[in-house]
Amino acid sequence: EAGVAQSPRYKIIEKRQSVAFWCNPISGHATLYWYQQILGQGPKLLIQFQNNGVVDDSQLPKDRFSAERLKGVDSTLKIQPAKLEDSAVYLCASSLDLGTGELFFGEGSRLTVL
Amino acid sequence: KQEVTQIPAALSVPEGENLVLNCSFTDSAIYNLQWFRQDPGKGLTSLLLIQSSQREQTSGRLNASLDKSSGRSTLYIAASQPGDSATYLCAVNAGKSTFGDGTTLTVKP
Numbered sequence: 001e002a003g004v005a006q007s008p009r010y011k012i013i014e015k016r017q018s019v020a021f022w023c024n025p026i027s028g029h030a031t032l033y034w035y036q037q038i039l040g041q042g043p044k045l046l047i048q049f050q051n052n053g054v055v056d057d058s059q060l061p062k063d064r065f066s067a068e069r070l071k072g073v074d075s076t077l078k079i080q081p082a083k084l085e086d087s088a089v090y091l092c093a094s095s096l097d098l099g100t101g102e103l104f105f106g107e108g109s110r111l112t113v114l
Numbered sequence: 115k116q117e118v119t120q121i122p123a124a125l126s127v128p129e130g131e132n133l134v135l136n137c138s139f140t141d142s143a144i145y146n147l148q149w150f151r152q153d154p155g156k157g158l159t160s161l162l163l164i165q166s167s168q169r170e171q172t173s174g175r176l177n178a179s180l181d182k183s184s185g186r187s188t189l190y191i192a193a194s195q196p197g198d199s200a201t202y203l204c205a206v207n208a209g210k211s212t213f214g215d216g217t218t219l220t221v222k223p
Binding site: 004033040041042043044045048055056091093098102103104105106107108110 | 148
């Protein structure tokens with residue numbers, strides 16, 4: 001069974017530029033999550049989808065971050081414009097169902113903002 | 115708001131020791147608790163998932179326990195090996211998962 005796929009693995013941009021990250025969850029997993037992990041800290045939830053609907057985006061900085069999950073499968077997370085403090089690893093995870101399922105993570109996308 | 119704390123932040127032990135990692139949480143109304151391992155520059159690998167109705171789960175040399183009433187979980191690692199060196203994170207799921215900041219384990223040969 002293929003795991004959670006993410007790309008790109010690494011991205012370096014200048015502040016005020018834009019960047020997009022892509023995630024393809026495990027086949028059949030209805031719930032998809034985007035987390036931000038700053039060095040030395042645990043992951044922080046940015047947004048949670050159930051199929052193609054948003055369940056929780058309370059921690060998403062909506063003035064600069066956006067995410068979509070068209071057709072309820074893969075998802076894109078965009079940052080525009082990027083700030084220095086956005087430097088982090090962006091992790092995508094999926095689970096079979098909402099709330100009770102086991103989380104499976106991708107390898108992450110490491111963003112450096114200069 | 116759920117808060118998750120992992121103590122200690124770092125731990126160094128000689129190979130062969132048995133050890134316990136701790137995870138505490140503030141809200142006991144949870145669906146499950148999951149332990150992960152993270153190697154440098156990598157994503158999170160699931161180790162054990164304990165549902166709220168369970169008291170413990172075992173996988174090989176790993177044993178995780180859950181005490182909802184006291185808001186605590188422990189991850190027991192038996193006969194530690196250098197390959198166990200990594201950061202261990204717990205995530206508490208109450209509809210969405212809240213993570214601790216992890217314990218970085220170093221097992222010295």
